[in-house]
Amino acid sequence: MIKNIGLKILTLLFVSSFFLLNAGTIKIGALVSATGPASFLGDPELKTLQHYVKKINDEGGVNGQKIELIAYDTGASPKKAVTFVKRLISQDKVVAIIGPSTTGETMAIIKFVQRAKIPLISMAGAVVIINPVKKYVFKMVATDRMACQRIMQDLKKRKLTNLALISGSGGFGKSMRKQCKSVAPSYGIKIVADETYGKKDTDMTTQLLKIKNNKKVQAVLNPGFGQGPAIVTKNYRQLKIKQPLYESHGVASKKYIEIAGKAANGVRLVAPPVVVADKLADSNPVKKVALAYKNEYEKAFHTQVASFGGHAYDSLYAIVDAIKAEKSTNPQKIRDGIENLRNFQGVDGIVNMSPKDHLGLDTKTGMVLLDIKNGDWSIVK
Amino acid sequence: MNELFGFLLSGVTVGFIYALVGIGFTVIYNSSGIINFSQGEFVMAGGMSTVFLLKAGLPLGVSFILAIMITSLIGIILYKLISFSKDSSQISLIILTLGFAIFLRGLAEVVFDKELHTMPSFVGDGSFDMFGTTLTYQSILIMVVSIVIVIFLYFFFKKTKTGQAMMAASINVDAARLMGINIKKILMINFALSAAIAAIGGVLLTPITSTNYEVGIMLGLKGFAAAIIGGLGNPFGAVAGGLVLGILESLIAGYISSEYKDAVAFVVMLGILFFMPGGIFGNTKAQRV
Structure with missing residues (x-):
């Protein structure tokens, strides 16, 4: 009984300290299609974001501040994406946004992030998102x-x-x-x-x-x-x-x-390299990050890694790196930080951003050619 | 010439898939006059339950029979819902089946998962070569089972007391009730039967098409089209309708463009609804007022 009360007090203390800490968090928004027709994209993306935000916070956060992830499920609907991006900007006051998962949704919200001057890292595939270059819009996913x-x-x-x-x-x-x-x-x-x-x-x-x-x-x-x-x-x-x-x-x-x-x-x-991370040559610069991500994902969720979750990992760490480099959580500074990313080692490949290139992904590391033999992949040399 | 036969053969194999789903529509329509829009979801439930029972380690035959029982139970639940409905006009009952379909899809997403699944076929992966194309054993099995089910239904509706009672109930519920037919029981058997046929379809289709929680949408739509083209209420018609649909799709994809095949198939369905509202095999005299 006494033990129980002690536990309750401890829990209370823990919860209240959590709320106190929340005051100084870095708010990062996310738009993912965790349900609906594109749930195959959004589901691993959301899982990845939640898992790694928790991990970063457990390890002490970024520059001593914890990350607060505010994620909305858009169900792959551009209309919902617009509603939620407005909420992220005006109510939640996030400093950066990850997502959405699909091209249609991304195109629908670009004008809102441009106007609010909040950096966006899209997880969708099409080239139109970053071509022509828009000041606040980035993406690191390999294009079709x-x-x-x-x-x-x-x-x-x-x-x-x-x-x-x-x-x-x-x-x-x-x-x-x-x-x-x-x-x-x-x-x-x-x-x-x-x-x-x-x-x-x-x-x-x-x-x-x-x-x-x-x-x-x-x-x-x-x-x-x-x-x-x-x-x-x-x-x-x-x-x-x-x-x-x-x-x-x-x-x-x-x-x-x-x-x-x-x-x-x-x-x-x-x-994308992540699905065959264990088979990549040791000299491949992507191997270390991709393999670590693959192993951690598969251990945490007991399911085979999907390449799409890697997009979420890269987007999150790009923002974290930008905050660390600029030593600021000002959206403008984060934007500059993302644009200055050089030799960023992501799950999807090596990224070198520049003011003229908001994709920055290297073609050579971004796509691997595979043969299927006896029900397994083997890398084509 | 060989090419034409190849396209025809491919159309026939697809046509029987549509037919197998379409037959289920005719069974419920036959006794209640309702078009059951959760028929495609019954097919999904049959396939998905078998896949997951197999995964749980049960043998193929046992999983198959359990899946049919589970799906029949779902059919009975749908009937219970319908019989509780305060507004028993046909249109509101049809909408109820549509809602039930959405519910089943959501339920499958939660109970099972969102992934694609497949299962081994009963008859192995072999096939016959002909006309430059192939006929797989699984396709032959689907044809045989469809035909057996149709023949069974023919005798069931024509020769058995229960079947006759169902027909009577569809023609005039009140008269049938006055004749001492237990309408509730008859309808319940009918929904269970239709669900069981759908479940058999689901199990036979899964090795070819694979299955997931939303596979019922397309199968239901094509099966419905097959039933409409053939004439609702006639199991033979559903098979004929499925074949017409399958062959048309294949010929259009083969000779015109694969982009138009779905559109043209549905145009044919609309044409039949306009000009032959009873379908190819339908009897126009069974008009309900």
Whole structure:
């Protein structure tokens, strides 16, 4: 009984001290689509943010101040993102914002952060976010354009110049299809077939039959996300198509291998380094951070690391580094700090920001080329 | 020519998937006149329960039977909800099934997870080669099971007392009740039966399409289209409708463009609703007033 009372007093003390400390916290806002159609992005992002904010605070915070994370779930809706960004700026008075998870949401809130002069690090993929450069908007995630470039490089090397595309009609597939079509000519690659499928289709045999009957095709690329690519891969093997099949970073997860089963063997794909952190060469500068993140995430959440959580890690630590470097939590100073990041070692690669480049990600470290063999990845040398 | 046969074959395999889902719509419609918009979610519940029972270490056969029982129970719960509803006009009951579908999707997200899942097929991964394309054993199994279910339903509705009672209930509830038919019991069996058929579909489709909490949206929509094209209330019609839909989609993707295939399929569905409101097999005389 007495012990119990003692415990209660201790708890009370602890809670009140927590509130006292809160007075001097660094408020960082986050917009993530933890539920809804983009929950596959937002869910690992939110988990990562909460986990690492707690870790930073347990280790004494940043310059002696604790971080207070104010995260809102946008459900991938641009409308909600706008409502929440206004709340973050005017009510919560955050000094920096991480997110949103998708391109549509990011584009919707850019004018609000620009006007309020609050730095934003988006976790979405498209190039339009940082091109043209906007003073307060950054992102460190590899773009789908980089994925296309990496694949085209490989095709050129293998002298496979006639490429067939079979793309998902969801946002991810659509955007990557557009990017791949626009970078292909600069590598001397011709798109000789261009098929699409609905993102919830159950069978892609017809589209693949057309590709199979097209004698010009030398390789096939499937930009897509979710179950679509797994069905494409299965149908591809059923039809016994001989040409090499390339998949995008949208399926750089063990889930894809699990669903496509044996059909996945022999597929070549691009992936962000974090998913194969343990297989990277020791000389690879990304290995240390990526592996540490992967291990910590998998230990904390008992689930395989998703590349998307890495975006949240990088964004959070970029802000932390900026605060440390500038020794200030003024939003303007944080913005300058992010823009001055040099040789920042993130999970997604090495980042060098500049006033002209608010992406700063190095293509070489940003995407890894993989082969699937016996149900596992192996790095293509 | 070979190409045409290839497209047709691919259309037929997809068509039977739609048909298998579409059959479930006709069963509930047959006894209650309601279109059950949670039919796709029943399919999802069947597939997801089997996947998770398998993961829990149960053998395939046992998981399959348990999943059918779980889904039938969900069907009975839906019926209970409907029978409690104070406003029993058909339109409000249809909206109730729509709400139940959203509820089931949310529940699956919480009880199971948001990930994609698959499971081994009953008949292995083999396939036959023909017309430059292939016919997998799993697709053949789906065709056989669909046909068996349709034949079973035909005899059930035509030859058994329970089936006849269901038909009677759909034609005139009051008259059926006066004839001594226990409407509540009949409807409950009917919902359970429809859910069980959906669960069988869910289990057979999962090795091909994989499953997650929202797989029912698309399957429900396509199954509904198949049932409409064939004529609501006729299981044979659902199969015919599924085949029409599947083959049309495949031919359009094959000869015109894969971008238009969904649009054209739904245009055909609208055309049928406008010009042949009873569907290909429907009898227009069963008008309800």
